[in-house]
Amino acid sequence: MNKMVVANFKMNLSLEDVELYVQQLKGNISDKVNVVICPSFPFLFMFKSDEYKVGAQNSFYLNEGSFTGEVSTTQLKSLGVSYIIVGHSERRLYSKEDNDLINNKIKNILSNNLKPILCIGETKEERALHKTSIVIKKQIEQCLKDMDKDMLSDLTIAYEPIWAIGSGLTPKIVEIEETVNYIKTICLSKYKADNIKVLYGGSVNRNNIREINNIGGLDGVLVGSASWSARGLIEIVNNIE
Ligand code: PGA
Numbered sequence: 001m002n003k004m005v006v007a008n009f010k011m012n013l014s015l016e017d018v019e020l021y022v023q024q025l026k027g028n029i030s031d032k033v034n035v036v037i038c039p040s041f042p043f044l045f046m047f048k049s050d051e052y053k054v055g056a057q058n059s060f061y062l063n064e065g066s067f068t069g070e071v072s073t074t075q076l077k078s079l080g081v082s083y084i085i086v087g088h089s090e091r092r093l094y095s096k097e098d099n100d101l102i103n104n105k106i107k108n109i110l111s112n113n114l115k116p117i118l119c120i121g122e123t124k125e126e127r128a129l130h131k132t133s134i135v136i137k138k139q140i141e142q143c144l145k146d147m148d149k150d151m152l153s154d155l156t157i158a159y160e161p162i163w164a165i166g167s168g169l170t171p172k173i174v175e176i177e178e179t180v181n182y183i184k185t186i187c188l189s190k191y192k193a194d195n196i197k198v199l200y201g202g203s204v205n206r207n208n209i210r211e212i213n214n215i216g217g218l219d220g221v222l223v224g225s226a227s228w229s230a231r232g233l234i235e236i237v238n239n240i241e
Contacts, residue, residue, distance in 0.1 A: 004220030007227035024230035055083035061104040099142030124163035152193040158222040164202025
């Protein structure tokens, strides 16, 4: 199966930047990698190509209604979006999203036949207390509450240690491998789901991508700052085939 590279622009890049990005990407993405580009909402429509898929960074848990400032999964679907990042630690922190809300968002995304990318991971403090596996298990159980194997066939989980995001720090390769396989074991034992893809995210860059790509059981990466230039993303993709 092709490996996956998810590019999370977060709240970065202007209209001009995105125009240039789209041009520079053209013809430079390998068809052996499943690339998902997640720009800010206003620029989603600018990414239309057979070379990659388009993802959103968030969506509301209901399809329509009086929810000022929110964007629904159905609206995103009408724009050609196929993946939606959900439960990113920055949304948990700045928008106070909890596992219950994330659970509702995932159900809404799946009911609209789109693919959620669920982010989970421990804080620096939890890691220091050796609580990584407890935290991850709880996040999976609460975020995937009431779901079964069939519902989860379109789910991707991104293991993103919060302390590694944007910090230049990453866990040791063997630690990533252990956690990735732990996530797969939980999904198998709890939901009988044996086809969930697991990505790693947090300070993935041109220097560590080869080593991270070699991790057994890993299905790809979620990349923030290293994907904010087309050249940066192409470099990651070229190293992951
Ligand atoms: P980073 O961000 O690659 O800039 O650490 C990753 C993420 O937040 O998903």
